[in-house]
Amino acid sequence: MADVVLRDVVKSYGALPVVHAINLDIAHGEFVVLVGPSGCGKSTTLRMIAGLEDISGGTVKIGDRVVNDLPPRDRNISMVFQNYALYPHMTVRENLGFSLHIAKRPKDEIVKAVAQAAEILSLTPLLDRKPGQLSGGQRQRVAMGRAIVRHPDVFLFDEPLSNLDAKLRTQMRVEIKRLHQKVGTTIIYVTHDQIEAMTLADRIVIMRDGHIVQIGTPLEVFERPVNAFVATFIGSPPMNLLPATVTDGALRLSDGTAIPLPPGLTARDGQAVQFGVRADNIMPEGHAMPPTSHMAFVDMPVTLTEPLGTETLLFGTLAGTEVQAKMLNPRPVRTGEVLRFGIALDKCHLFDAETGASLRV
Amino acid sequence: MYRLRLPPWLVLLTPAFVVLLMVIAIPLVLSFYSSFTAFQLTRPETITRWNGSFNYKKALSDVYFWSAFGRTLLLVTVALNLEMLLGLGLALMVAKVTRGQRLLRTMMMFPMMFSPILVGFQFKFIFNDNVGLLNNALQSLGLTDIAIPWLVDGHLAFIAIVTAEVWTSTSVFAILILAGLFAIPQDPVEAARVDGCTPWQTFRYVTLPFLMPFIYIAMAIRSLDVARAYDIVQVMTAGGPARRTELLWTLIGRTGYVDARMGYANAMGYIAILLSIVFTVYFFRKLTTARTSLGMGD
Numbered sequence: 001m002a003d004v005v006l007r008d009v010v011k012s013y014g015a016l017p018v019v020h021a022i023n024l025d026i027a028h029g030e031f032v033v034l035v036g037p038s039g040c041g042k043s044t045t046l047r048m049i050a051g052l053e054d055i056s057g058g059t060v061k062i063g064d065r066v067v068n069d070l071p072p073r074d075r076n077i078s079m080v081f082q083n084y085a086l087y088p089h090m091t092v093r094e095n096l097g098f099s100l101h102i103a104k105r106p107k108d109e110i111v112k113a114v115a116q117a118a119e120i121l122s123l124t125p126l127l128d129r130k131p132g133q134l135s136g137g138q139r140q141r142v143a144m145g146r147a148i149v150r151h152p153d154v155f156l157f158d159e160p161l162s163n164l165d166a167k168l169r170t171q172m173r174v175e176i177k178r179l180h181q182k183v184g185t186t187i188i189y190v191t192h193d194q195i196e197a198m199t200l201a202d203r204i205v206i207m208r209d210g211h212i213v214q215i216g217t218p219l220e221v222f223e224r225p226v227n228a229f230v231a232t233f234i235g236s237p238p239m240n241l242l243p244a245t246v247t248d249g250a251l252r253l254s255d256g257t258a259i260p261l262p263p264g265l266t267a268r269d270g271q272a273v274q275f276g277v278r279a280d281n282i283m284p285e286g287h288a289m290p291p292t293s294h295m296a297f298v299d300m301p302v303t304l305t306e307p308l309g310t311e312t313l314l315f316g317t318l319a320g321t322e323v324q325a326k327m328l329n330p331r332p333v334r335t336g337e338v339l340r341f342g343i344a345l346d347k348c349h350l351f352d353a354e355t356g357a358s359l360r361v
Numbered sequence: 362m363y364r365l366r367l368p369p370w371l372v373l374l375t376p377a378f379v380v381l382l383m384v385i386a387i388p389l390v391l392s393f394y395s396s397f398t399a400f401q402l403t404r405p406e407t408i409t410r411w412n413g414s415f416n417y418k419k420a421l422s423d424v425y426f427w428s429a430f431g432r433t434l435l436l437v438t439v440a441l442n443l444e445m446l447l448g449l450g451l452a453l454m455v456a457k458v459t460r461g462q463r464l465l466r467t468m469m470m471f472p473m474m475f476s477p478i479l480v481g482f483q484f485k486f487i488f489n490d491n492v493g494l495l496n497n498a499l500q501s502l503g504l505t506d507i508a509i510p511w512l513v514d515g516h517l518a519f520i521a522i523v524t525a526e527v528w529t530s531t532s533v534f535a536i537l538i539l540a541g542l543f544a545i546p547q548d549p550v551e552a553a554r555v556d557g558c559t560p561w562q563t564f565r566y567v568t569l570p571f572l573m574p575f576i577y578i579a580m581a582i583r584s585l586d587v588a589r590a591y592d593i594v595q596v597m598t599a600g601g602p603a604r605r606t607e608l609l610w611t612l613i614g615r616t617g618y619v620d621a622r623m624g625y626a627n628a629m630g631y632i633a634i635l636l637s638i639v640f641t642v643y644f645f646r647k648l649t650t651a652r653t654s655l656g657m658g659d
Binding site: 050051052071072073077078079081082083084085086087088089098099102103130131132133146150156 | 546548549551552553554555556557558559562566567570571654655656657
């Protein structure tokens with residue numbers, strides 16, 4: 001086990017930089033998820049840590065060693081790939097034991113380690129099969145088993161669940177979390193799925209265009225997004241953003257609707273902003289959480305409903321922008337019905353319209 | 362007037378049957394039949410002179426036939442292994458080239474574009490003991506002062522023939538293996554690197570198993586090719602001198618067309634074809650095994 005430190009790490013392909021001088025400290029035993037839209041540099045960053053990509057600048061440290069110029073085999077890391085990357089000509093047993101076999105460990109030690117890994121991941125009945133005879137979920141478990149037999153310093157996961165169907169993905173997510181609790185090794189996990197990031201991570205690193213946008217615990221990035229990008233990327237459904245102008249200490253939406261300025265936020269008079277409110281904080285009267293001391297009310301016609309059982313998602317239009325709201329203890333709602341919605345202002349956000357930066361103090 | 366009305370399927374298939382009959386069935390039956398006769402090309406009436414399995418017995422007890430058989434087997438073994446190793450090396454190097462790879466691939470095919478007869482003449486010139494390029498070069502460099510009898514000494518002539526054969530056809534292996542290299546998924550290779558493999562171990566345990574099906578396809582194609590080797594050898598040494606480089610088909614060709622003993626030549630031909638069939642079956646078995654082990658089978 002070891003901590004991982006990235007200092008001003010740069011990756012460029014020729015003159016094209018794809019990762020811009022990122023800094024990241026990952027503590028020993030921590031589960032860190034790199035998340036962002038495709039092309040944000042998260043996989044490249046992971047592959048630089050693995051040693052599968054050259055590092056164009058800066059340093060990567062694993063434990064107390066700078067690993068920039070070490071080949072992957074000398075970094076004591078394990079990696080789980082998106083396409084499983086199993087060796088198709090080897091049985092599950094051989095796949096699991098391959099790294100130990102390469103390291104010329106004694107036979108009985110290999111047998112023991114393989115049996116143990118197979119036990120942890122319930123692969124024991126499959127040991128003599130070839131990868132071609134396994135289902136997607138089983139293959140992914142073999143890939144994880146191959147990673148854990150070596151007791152590496154760091155586990156690297158590169159979008160390991162994106163090839164699985166939704167149900168299996170949920171199952172494997174739990175297994176990965178369990179695995180981390182069991183072995184306690186540092187994990188760096190790359191995904192584009194914010195739900196995976198939220199559910200798995202000790203800390204989430206949100207990346208965009210080769211930069212780190214925000215680092216924080218799942219609740220921190222959910223509750224205090226540093227900008228509009230993080231606010232809309234994290235959380236489902238994405239946060240509603242309404243263009244507004246600050247006038248006389250209140251927000252004025254484009255159709256003239258006035259909403260009091262949420263507490264804890266500062267904005268200049270006349271500043272163009274985006275008013276951010278999650279669906280969980282805009283609910284129809286009578287079907288909402290108990291109101292807080294800072295409430296605003298708006299009337300909004302419902303254009304579409306998505307019943308989910310315990311709650312219903314309501315789509316409405318407010319000042320020309322589509323807004324998603326939640327309805328607890330739902331009742332049937334007709335399309336076009338105008339409802340009165342309460343907005344919990346103390347849970348709302350303001351972002352500068354130009355820079356997107358949060359105006360929270 | 363009565364017209365014969367054949368069913369349409371028969372009418373439609375007749376041309377194909379006729380062609381098959383003319384091109385394959387008749388020559389096959391005729392040659393097989395003649396291998397049991399004392400048929401001589403110069404005396405056509407001898408085709409009716411049945412002599413049972415005499416030709417086969419004669420071939421199987423003929424020391425020249427067996428030495429040609431053994432030499433052919435040796436040529437297949439040596440040439441195929443050399444071509445495989447060189448082709449593999451060539452493919453691995455070309456795969457690393459990033460700029461001008463297309464041009465290199467085309468250039469790699471050049472030897473295959475020449476007629477084997479001309480390749481034979483070219484190497485006959487290179488290996489000629491008096492005016493040949495090789496001896497001249499060796500002598501100019503002071504490495505030897507005698508004229509090495511490249512095409513006269515049996516062992517040296519064999520080496521010369523293998524060289525010509527390898528020169529023409531290594532690209533078959535190189536091209537097929539290169540295709541294999543491009544088809545290898547990158548993930549397992551990267552997984553092997555992370556799993557602690559050195560570049561050699563990655564090649565040995567991951568890349569090579571993926572390449573084996575391609576290597577066996579090349580082997581199957583080339584084993585048929587080399588087992589029927591005739592042109593290059595006929596030009597370079599004509600199986601001589603004194604049968605020192607005699608291969609199956611130079612022997613069969615001479616027996617049939619020079620000595621005109623076609624019945625005997627056909628008998629030897631049928632035995633020789635067995636060799637090719639054995640090679641084909643062997644390499645296709647290997648191919649199937651390699652594919653199954655990669656999960657590509659069924």
